[in-house]
Amino acid sequence: MPAADLQLDWVRAFVAVVDAGSLTAAAPLVHRSQSALSMQLKKLEDAVGRPVLNRGPRHLELTPTGLELLGHARRLLEVHAQAQAALHGPTVTGRVSLGVPDDYAAAYLTPVLRSFGARHAAVEIDLVCEQSTTLLPKISRGEIDLAVVSRDRANRGTLLFHEPLVWVGSPQHEAWRRDPLPIAAYEAGSMARRAALAALASQRRAYRVVYNSASLAGQLAAVESGLAIAVLTRCSMPPGLLQLQEKHGLPALPSMEVAALRSRASAGSGAVDALHAEVLRTLRRNG
The missing domain is CATH 3.40.190.10 (Periplasmic binding protein-like II)
Known part of the structure; x- marks a missing residue:
């Protein structure tokens, strides 16, 4: 009997859950409810024929099958993103300076960069890790293009969470x-x-x-x-x-109100547009 095909949505759900560490954290990344995400994982495991994750009350753990699948899953998503980019528009190029405090970089930046890198491999990113109080004036002066910071006043930038x-x-x-x-x-x-x-x-x-x-x-x-x-x-x-x-x-x-801000000087940059959109898509939470 031939093996069942792995649908891309199932693979994307699997990678998102592994990267986020829980269904709760992964759900907004793939724009699904927790129940829908759980169903996609079940369909993936049915197709594989073995569990890929051990789901405990407080943590997730990859099974040996899941560990083997993860590398293939990442490559599938990367190739799909490259195909989309090739078919739906010119390659985005350029350089973006991104400012993020150490704590937000460690906790939140990985899924942004992973997804952005798969879509826009030709863009070069300069990461500036400093406190929000230092990054905010740099945005105002146009010294950096984009920042994820604790904002100092309401309505500044786009609220993420x-x-x-x-x-x-x-x-x-x-x-x-x-x-x-x-x-x-x-x-x-x-x-x-x-x-x-x-x-x-x-x-x-x-x-x-x-x-x-x-x-x-x-x-x-x-x-x-x-x-x-x-x-x-x-x-x-x-x-x-x-x-x-x-x-x-x-x-x-x-x-703290964590917000995405971009400088006025970055207007018209396709690379900054793309990274700003990726930050909003990945980190912005409803409510």
């Missing part, structure tokens, strides 16, 4: 029990820094900034060493740290 801020500490050192509270903070002017200090002021909690760093790596080093606690975006919190809450004596924190 809300990213919660969280207090984090090392469970081995319990720095949150000290008085005054030792804080690791981003650079002066950082929106995360302002939010943290305003929350502590509203609680009338005594604190002391004992460590300053503009980098995510620097913040993590301060926390992991037990020197201080810090405020991070939830997406950048590594597994070994503890998210601190009201039961630890810490006040609630707001969420």
Whole structure:
């Protein structure tokens, strides 16, 4: 009996779930509901004849069959994207400078670049990883073309999603029990820094900034060493740290509005148009 054909939608669903780590995170990437995505995975497994994913309550794991299929699946999608580009218009070329803070780059940039690279392999991307407070004026001055940042005011750029801020500490050192509270903070002017200090002021909690760093790596080093606690975006919190809450004596924190912005100087660039569209398609969430 001949093997069943693998439909492209099933393959795309499979790769999206593997890359996103869950059906919930993958669904908006392929513009499907979770139930529709689950059905596509089932059809793929029926066609393959064996499970490709072990789906636990909190994580997904590739089966040996799924691991073998994944490389073929990526190549299928890449060849399909190349065929689409060849048939439906001229190749987009050029260079794009893209600004993203370290935490958003690590958490969100991979699916954008993977999909964009498959469609527009001739475009060169210069990645600038700096804090949002540094990237925003660079967009205004036209020094970079496009940025994914925590926006500083409503209606600036296109809203993609809300990213919660969280207090984090090392469970081995319990720095949150000290008085005054030792804080690791981003650079002066950082929106995360302002939010943290305003929350502590509203609680009338005594604190002391004992460590300053503009980098995510620097913040993590301060926390992991037990020197201080810090405020991070939830997406950048590594597994070994503890998210601190009201039961630890810490006040609630707001969420950051993550938005895509492009410079006026980039108008008319097909490469920037294409990358901007890919960012919106991949990262923008409804609601």
